[in-house]
């Protein structure tokens with residue numbers, strides 16, 4: 509369905525570390541929405557499927573062809589970068605990161621992206637049919653782009669991967685992975701106390717764990733009143749593809765009674781989880 513397609517970009521990440529002129533590694537991984545579907549280790553010639561639905565609607569032959577393109581690319585990329593380093597006097601060690609992919613949009617359209625970072629800073633993106641240096645990139649990046657742009661064959665291949673291969677892979681994945689992508693997983697929640705913030709005070713901690721997809725709402729409440737002092741941690745990924753969040757509240761110990769933690773998530777419908785401080789948790 510179109511509603512499903514809108515929220516599941518395919519993001520392919522490449523991480524290349526160049527230690528010196530003779531040692532480097534390139535690893536790849538790819539995510540559909542929040543779920544990791546592929547991994548490609550530097551020491552492997554095959555892209556590993558992490559989900560039963562990772563092949564999408566591509567045939568074995570189509571995957572073989574795609575994998576071959578990426579194998580040739582990985583060898584060529586490593587050689588190209590080493591040549592750039594010699595030609596443009598770049599210093600080892602360094603890391604190059606690439607992020608590329610696409611999102612299928614309503615009306616049989618798609619949008620794609622391909623960005624490159626050097627030492628963690630964005631330097632180049634692929635726009636239209638050209639490698640384009642970011643405006644504030646150093647001069648050697650502009651030279652590298654000029655050289656790369658002379659290879660019309662590669663530019664056409666990149667455009668084809670972004671505009672044709674990627675969206676058709678995603679359309680297949682949205683069908684084969686539909687049930688897992690769409691299925692919300694309910695959080696568990698529990699309360700604990702954190703390190704004491706000071707004399708006569710308590711840090712109330714509400715843990716929310718195991719939910720999918722990511723957006724979740726959690727708040728410390730007194731009755732129907734949201735407590736503005738609620739502090740939200742980062743949403744952390746867990747190994748099983750679900751997420752974890754904690755929200756805390758620093759209160760005077762005598763005011764803790766009557767406080768509750770309320771959790772809303774798409775998996776719960778309108779049945780929010782409500783946990784009351786002082787009922788059952790170890791403090």
Ligand code: J81
Nearest residue numbers: 580581584585588632639652653656659660661662665666
């Ligand atoms: C230090 C950072 C500097 C960054 C500046 C520029 C960024 C350019 C990034 N370029 C690349 O990532 C491509 C690297 C490999 C490419 O340069 C080619 O060597 C390689 C092989 O090309 C040759 O064979 C092709 C057929 O196999 C064509 O005939 C081509 O014309 C010919 O030169 N190209 C590929 O492997 C194409 C696949 C690219 C897939 C890119 C995915 C990110």
